[in-house]
């Protein structure tokens with residue numbers, strides 16, 4: 001499912017005969033970042049000019065990508081030898097390679113002392129691009145590619161693999177080891193534990209996909225291509241798989257490389273391994289509410305009166321509350337099934353807000369929280385202008401998310417032991433880069449996929465099933481019409497905090513809705529989230545599990561028996577052996593998922609180590625961390641520490657009256673539930689300017 005699909009190629013024609021290579025054809029570079037390319041005024045005239053060229057190219061169906069370049073020649077050849085430096089420079093300019101090498105202007109220090117930018121630039125004043133949107137993911141280990149710089153591991157069956165064992169097809173790993181029909185409910189935590197994880201993830205990272213969903217060679221859509229033709233990298237379905245009757249492969253496109261890495265690095269006369277791009281700001285800054293660029297944030301703001309509000313959508317019956325605004329533009333995945341509904345997608349700060357209904361409900365909750373706070377701040381400070389109200393409310397919303405994440409959510413994931421490793425906050429450290437680590441986004445944090453129930457429960461005021469019934473998960477993908485037509489967001493939210501979550505058991509990882517029915521309404525061949533995660537890991541050059549064990553100071557591993565401390569179940573070690581042959585081959589994501597939980601936590605040892613690494617950086621490297629002295633007044637911090645998801649639910653759900661004080665903790669209604677007026681709240685009066693002139 002693509003969130004954007006603008007096709008932009010920049011091409012030169014090459015005609016060349018040399019001893020080890022002969023090329024006659026187009027060298028085309030896929031522009032890596034359309035937004036910057038198009039927005040960059042310097043290029044706007046070229047864009048229109050180029051449109052004709054691109055039309056011409058697609059009508060001729062004559063595009064060839066440079067993968068025809070024989071690999072063994074790389075050491076002897078450089079693009080410089082093929083194309084003159086002037087043209088290389090021109091391609092780099094036109095493809096957007098140079099345009100997105102931004103050097104942000106942090107000179108408006110009065111602003112940067114007070115507020116975050118939308119794109120995360122100027123948070124770190126010495127390194128203003130740290131944590132910014134549209135920059136490369138960080139690496140804690142060098143990437144591992146089949147050819148050393150851009151091809152996924154295992155892409156060719158008899159290749160340079162360092163071991164004699166071929167890598168298993170991701171789909172086989174999924175069916176043999178990941179998919180499960182059996183679910184064990186969590187004995188302590190609610191399904192909200194899962195939902196906060198996904199919502200948080202969508203504040204942290206989204207990988208930029210290839211801009212085109214069609215193969216470069218002839219323009220055929222990747223959904224109907226079963227060979228590895230860039231950017232398509234389909235997930236093969238083995239012969240004896242029930243899916244094979246339907247299709248030989250599942251849709252997958254590679255992530256967009258950073259310009260100047262992978263193939264395009266040759267253009268810059270150097271070889272850098274392929275790196276991927278994070279479209280979001282790394283910081284926990286509520287970018288899922290406000291967007292990760294100035295342009296996105298402007299689209300979300302309501303400028304009709306100077307009240308600092310976000311745009312509202314439809315009002316809900318008998319209340320002053322509103323739904324999110326609709327997203328304008330071409331029809332999207334939300335209206336694929338014309339028989340079900342013509343309701344378009346909702347618009348929020350993250351493009352994935354409609355991916356499943358419970359997530360949409362969370363986005364609705366938080367956009368309302370912004371408007372609630374903004375309204376209250378205006379009452380307290382009628383002299384503030386719209387921008388001040390907006391920025392102050394945004395700051396409070398982001399701080400609440402940090403507090404909920406570190407004080408309520410992480411302690412349940414990491415346990416006491418992990419919280420000790422994370423350590424207390426010791427103030428801002430400008431030497432820490434908060435950027436999201438590639439293996440965190442591509443493997444570790446996808447642990448949340450193992451916490452998802454196959455059913456979204458929908459509960460009424462007394463926590464019974466609503467007349468429309470509960471929803472099998474596949475019916476909740478991209479279906480915002482159900483919020484409008486089937487009872488609003490409350491039933492979904494109660495289903496999150498009123499029902500146990502799924503426990504990760506090493507033999508029960510992903511429910512079948514996710515491995516067999518993912519986005520089945522929008523794709524003729526349903527996707528498989530487990531296989532996708534594994535394929536994505538290889539796409540991104542994520543090193544195998546054993547390398548991360550070394551990073552994390554775990555015992556070294558020579559055979560599968562040596563994994564017995566972390567993976568106790570001999571059946572699982574046996575499965576790994578059958579699939580991978582050698583421990584050196586095991587993909588990171590599935591290995592992290594089959595590690596046993598450390599008692600009192602929801603993670604295994606390697607996952608713990610990766611989480612600690614990332615969450616320390618996100619906290620310590622954020623100049624606007626809510627506890628960093630000077631960001632808020634001490635009185636304000638005291639108030640922010642009253643924040644809870646329970647209170648946000650009470651204020652902003654359609655009409656929820658009863659919650660647990662900690663909505664991540666399971667309770668049996670009505671025991672353990674409180675009336676909303678008993679839940680502590682943030683007293684916004686300490687945001688009133690009353691000491692003017694001091």
Ligand code: HEM
Pocket residue numbers: 194195196197198201205206207208355356440441442445446447448449451452529532533536
């Ligand atoms: C019903 C719930 C969910 C669905 C349907 C879902 C689906 C997906 C899909 C389709 C992708 C993109 C896969 C790819 O092409 O590489 C993805 C990525 C991801 N998911 Fe989920 N997910 C869900 C819940 C969660 C949860 C609960 C978490 C974490 C606690 C999570 C963490 C992530 C992360 C970190 C990524 C990578 C994002 C990026 O940087 O691109 N997801 N998910």
Ligand SMILES: *[C@@H]1O[C@H](CO)[C@@H](O)[C@H](O)[C@H]1NC(C)=O
Pocket residue numbers: 086087089090093098
């Ligand atoms: C590419 O862009 C740079 C910086 O804007 C400029 O100095 C250079 O002349 C451009 N090169 C070509 C060939 O257009």
Ligand SMILES: *[C@@H]1O[C@H](CO)[C@@H](O)[C@H](O)[C@H]1NC(C)=O
Pocket residue numbers: 105106107108
């Ligand atoms: C940076 O921004 C300031 C004001 O925001 C402006 O006056 C200045 O010219 C800008 N500098 C550059 C190099 O763009």
Ligand SMILES: *[C@@H]1O[C@H](CO)[C@@H](O)[C@H](O)[C@H]1NC(C)=O
Pocket residue numbers: 336337338339
């Ligand atoms: C919509 O309904 C019509 C008639 O029942 C059917 O022919 C058509 O295939 C349906 N469309 C989809 C996308 O299911």
Ligand SMILES: *[C@@H]1O[C@H](CO)[C@@H](O)[C@H](O)[C@H]1NC(C)=O
Pocket residue numbers: 460461462463464465466
């Ligand atoms: C909630 O649902 C249950 C079961 O469907 C029903 O018995 C109960 O009356 C409903 N409560 C309300 C307040 O509608």
Ligand SMILES: *[C@@H]1O[C@H](CO)[C@@H](O)[C@H](O)[C@H]1NC(C)=O
Pocket residue numbers: 551552553609
């Ligand atoms: C591994 O051990 C070394 C040496 O004791 C230490 O410096 C390093 O921080 C440890 N790594 C992790 C990820 O804990």
